[in-house]
Amino acid sequence: DVKVTQSSRYLVKRTGEKVFLECVQDMDHENMFWYRQDPGLGLRLIYFSYDVKMKEKGDIPEGYSVSREKKERFSLILESASTNQTSMYLCASSGRDRGLEQYFGPGTRLTVT
């Protein structure tokens, strides 16, 4: 059974803290993605990666960075958390063919106070 796991389901951080969200997939997928999901705005792509050490900006990369040192692991970093980064964060992976479906993790609900 394919699986994408995220390091936390719920996280509460203070403004200005550095936050790490980790995602691991066990399907040997080349592509990995980070989204945030907010009511009424849908899923918005933050960053994605096609290969180890490769990264591409998505639609809303400001305030975020990513790291992909190993194929199975894709980390999202909030350098200095702000209240407007309170959201549901979803990680996904997919195979090399861009038409293939994305497999999502369970999500991390991050609250920044």
Add this chain to the structure above:
Amino acid sequence: SQKIEQNSEALNIQEGKTATLTCNYTNYSPAYLQWYRQDPGRGPVFLLLIRENEKEKRKERLKVTFDTTLKQSLFHITASQPADSATYLCALVPSSASKIIFGSGTRLSIRP
């Protein structure tokens, strides 16, 4: 501007009826269109994919149509059940890009 739109209003359907959800797009040339199901507090789950040269795809009680002239995809659930209640997302893979663009989803409620 480029847009992918789903009906933001919730859809309420009587059990046993066919539920039809709509996904419209503008200023995209999609290579693929996908549909996902999302339950509250969980990540989306892939359901179906349809290619630009396909008109219709079926999987059990699910049917997806794709009309590139109307720039629209319809997602049907026949013989709907309360367990089908969820939010359904359409997602478009443009022919000129490698990333997927998601609609904001339509919440479907099936009442017994």
